[in-house]
Amino acid sequence: MAGDSPKRRLRSGAVAKATNAELADLGMSPATNAQAAAAVRLAKELDSSDVARDSAAAARELRQAMAVVRGLAPPKEKGDRVDELAARAAARAQRATA
Numbered sequence: 019m020a021g022d023s024p025k026r027r028l029r030s031g032a033v034a035k036a037t038n039a040e041l042a043d044l045g046m047s048p049a050t051n052a053q054a055a056a057a058v059r060l061a062k063e064l065d066s067s068d069v070a071r072d073s074a075a076a077a078r079e080l081r082q083a084m085a086v087v088r089g090l091a092p093p094k095e096k097g098d099r100v101d102e103l104a105a106r107a108a109a110r111a112q113r114a115t116a
Contacts, residue, residue, distance in 0.1 A: 031065030033080070034058060040084070044091040053090065057083040 038061075041047070041054050048055040060080040067073040 026066065028059075028062040029066045030062055033064045034061040037061035037080070037084070041087065044088065045094075046087050046091050051087070051090070053083055053086050057087055 037057055038048075041057065046054045048058045057080060060076050060083055064073055064076040064080060067076060
């Protein structure tokens, strides 16, 4: 019968850890966002896969899922690297004129 095979246990390895860290950084929770939950599941599939073809498919789907999640994530309130460099330059200029 088709449904009688034992279920495979999924491992949470390095890919799942990195995916969860990125989701946390983006402010996206797998508990409240289906695409984020799918990304975590795909990351676990990738960590658990022993077959190169399955790993490649999981990696491709994870990349697509994370692209969607990144697009859905709210914008960060903190500045980027350019803002940080501009603030440093302004502080140097202010110290130079003081």
